[in-house]
Amino acid sequence: MEFQNCQNVDDFMSGLIKRNPGEPEFHQAVREVAESIIPFVLENKKYQEAQILERMTEPDRIVIFRVTWEDDQNRIRANRAWRVQFNNSIGPYKGGMRFHASVTQSVLKFLGFEQTFKNSLTGLPMGGAKGGSNFNPKGKSDNEVMRFCQSLMTELHRHIGEDTDVPAGDIGVGAREISYLFGQYKRLENRFVGTLTGKSLEFGGSRVRTEATGYGCIYFCEEMFKSQGESIRGKTVGISGSGNVAIYAAEKAVELGAKVLTLSDSSGFIHDPEGIDAEKIAFVKDLKEVRRGRIHEYTEKFNAASFHKGKRPWSVPVDIALPCATQNEISGEDAKTLLDNGVKAVCEGANMPTELEGAHAFLNAKILYAPAKAANAGGVAVSGLEQSQNALRLSWSREEVDSRLQSIMSDIHENCLQHGKTDDFVDYVRGANIAGFIKVADAMLAYGVV
Ligand code: NAP
DSSP: OOOOSSHHHHHHHHHHEEEEEEEEHHHHHHHHHHHHHHHHHOOHHHHHHHTTHHHHHSSSSEEEEEEEOOOOTTEEEEEEEEEEEEESSSSSSSEEEEEEETTHHHHHHHHHHHHHHHHHHHHHHOOEEEEESSSSOOOOHHHHHHHHHHHHHHHHGGGOOOTTTEEOTTTBBBBHHHHHHHHHHHHHHEEEEEEEEOOGGTTTTOHHHHHHHHHHHHHHHHHHHHHHOOOOTTTTTEEESHHHHHHHHHHHHHTTTTEEEEEEETEEEEOOOOOOHHHHHHHHHHHIIEEEOTTTTTHHHOTOEEETTOOOOOGGGOOOEOOOOTTTTTTHHHHHHHTTTOOOEEOOSSSOBBBBBHHHHHHHOEEEEEOOOHHHHHHHHHHHHHHHEEEEEOOOOHHHHHHHHHHHHHHHHHHHHHHHSSOOOHHHHHHHHHHHHHHHHHHHHHHHOO
């Protein structure tokens, strides 16, 4: 494999696409970064000469393996799993595991690549990784999920460790799955160490980890408004998803005085013009986390709300849009609708939720637009704090963790301003990409040819 010394984004991308055929999500994530980093690299020859961006787009390694398990009817089932260890220049690999039927190598490479920048932005010593499987947990019994997790860990355990690679949750991997995975890890290794984060409080989890991504997203959003002398108080909010990130983003938004109008899942969205308050959020939490039901059940309980089957929530006029479900859930068309309806801020709780065309539309309209690597870094930041507590064998209070989370989100915002602010506008995409890049790139330069 030979890298060309590229002078522009298209040249760079054509080489990357040739080296990584059939991986559209990975191409998209790299293009978004390349659009801000290539001009920066051309101005900073040391990075160009050392081909840092080219090297950063090549994962350190990918482990691919079969996961065989038995379902409740004693049938043998097999899935494919991956761990993409992308870059460990500034710390042990760190990133979640995703269980979803749509998981492919391309999806995990895009997530691992993004994670490297995000982890760098947190200021904590964490490299970038991601993993997962095309296993679909929907409709599976607890015992089936347990057998799958145990089988997956039987292979994965030899590739991870508290100083090597520390997985966490993501779509389809919540408290239940992390518990099964950690239980099996401990059994195989006969060591109780912080090799997974997102653990329950009884066995080494951190306070505020469950809430961290959603809360962090709102803290970041509040920082953006604060920098304009405003606040999210009194603003209307549209949220997609009803999983971990969406629920806690809604909770914190309501706590800070905003009015949340929508939530969704893969079957459609609900619109509650009266606002989704704390009591209604508690209902959704129980519906999704305990009963594992569908979002339309909300309208059976709260009559003012309507359910929109198979639709995304972006047609509802709101001041703030928080995509918190999955990748590419805001198309160029959706972005236009949001802008036509006067959206003031878009803050990405999910990873790469906005298609490139939509991201360009938000940037051109000069609204407050926070990309995922900045806006949702709170989750991995508190995972980093969980690792610290595990290493110290301590458990910090809720106030302590929450105040660290707030200051990390505020520092990330500052970093974005430093690299993204021009006279009349803050380009948070450029700011986050450059700030995340510099730390990793400088470490790679220092290591020499590796
Ligand atoms: P989760 O708890 O599994 O919830 C995912 C939510 O998104 C569910 O409501 C799900 O609906 C919906 N969804 C998933 N795939 C969808 C699709 N193809 N179309 C429409 N809706 C879909 O996952 P999560 O942890 O909240 O993660 C959500 C996003 O945040 C992901 O992009 C993830 O990478 C990102 N993120 C998560 C964390 C974290 O700490 N958890 C940290 C940083 C970033 P169903 O219930 O119908 O499947």
